[in-house]
Amino acid sequence: MSTSLVETAEITVTDTVGFEAAVALARPHFLAAAGCLGLSLHRLIETPQVYRLVVIWRSLEYHTVTFRGSEGFQAWRTLAAPFFAHPPVVTHTTTINLD
Numbered sequence: 001m002s003t004s005l006v007e008t009a010e011i012t013v014t015d016t017v018g019f020e021a022a023v024a025l026a027r028p029h030f031l032a033a034a035g036c037l038g039l040s041l042h043r044l045i046e047t048p049q050v051y052r053l054v055v056i057w058r059s060l061e062y063h064t065v066t067f068r069g070s071e072g073f074q075a076w077r078t079l080a081a082p083f084f085a086h087p088p089v090v091t092h093t094t095t096i097n098l099d
Contacts, residue, residue: 004037006093007063009053012085016049019083023053026079029072030055035062049085060092 013019023041030039037056044050057063067073 003059003094005057005060005063006095007053007055007057007090008093009055009088009090011051011053011080011088013049013051013083014085015083016043019051019080022079022083026076029075030067033062033067033070033072035059035066053088063092 011019020041027039030036035058037058039053039055042052042054044052055063057067
């Protein structure tokens with residue numbers, strides 16, 4: 001079984017259209033990052049100004065050390081941060097095998 005890590009960033013934004021465009025522009029920076037296995041963006045139906053950015057990483061260190069220390073992370077923040085209503089809440093999870 002693969003041992004990947006899921007990063008979930010809950011982000012409340014001030015401009016949904018601008019934020020979605022920023023994430024689309026930032027997507028290649030994530031996908032080019034060492035250890036990134038994919039990402040998706042989810043918008044809450046009940047609270048449309050809240051999103052969950054879900055990124056799959058090979059390990060916690062690929063996200064917290066490698067990516068956060070990269071130019072790709074700086075590009076992501078430059079693109080998306082102007083739309084943050086407040087700092088994102090980031091959590092990391094692993095899958096529990098129930099078999």
